[in-house]
Amino acid sequence: MSKPKSTKKTLRSIQRLSVGTPTSAGVGVDIIEIERMEKAITRMPRIVQRVFSDVERAYAQSKVRPATHYALFFAAKEAVLKALGTGIAGMGYTDVEVDHDRFGRPIVVLHGNAQELARAQGVVDVELSLSYTHQVGVASAVAIKEEHRPRKEGNVNPHEELARQFKELRAMLDDMDTKLKEIATDERPNEDIADGNPKASDNPA
DSSP states (O other): OOOOHHHHHHHHHHHHTOEEOOOSSSEEEEEEEHHHHHHHHHHOTHHHHHHSOHHHHHHHHTSSSHHHHHHHHHHHHHHHHHHTTOOSTTSOGGGEEEEEOTTSOEEEEEOHHHHHHHHHHTEEEEEEEEEEOSSEEEEEEEEEEGGGSOOOOTTOOHHHHHHHHHHHHHHHHHHHHHHHHHHHTTSSOSSOBTTBOOOOOOEEO
């Protein structure tokens, strides 16, 4: 089913305000202006149904400012796809879903074409970090491939090795967040973002 032209135009407008670094190394970052998302879903409520899963909508709507979390989820979808080395083309928006574990940590659930792509690349998990301020939402993702699995060699405990590798990946994400905070102190990103120059400063969610 094709999307109405007005919906497509609105989604493209949101995408133009998302900035990230495509990568073939399994890392993706995306930033989006929350106010733009808020205006988009107010103007075009149907995009909430088209872009976000039932789980994502339920979570966002339980919050004081749903647009903040819709923006984070949108940025997360873009960041995850960049970590997989692709973009939204050929994917459904709900092929990448953000859920939360019992501790409230965001987790990535892949469906459809995104799941098939991950399997083809040997990706076994995707680590996700979400941060936001009143102005912007930031998502950073790391795709963990098959070769990153701990190997049973000598007396190495596979569980301890896996924990160590996850710790290293989390440190990588934290380092990326720190760099984003440094960018934030410059008041605005270096390049103009479509029809707006979103200011960015970054606090952990």
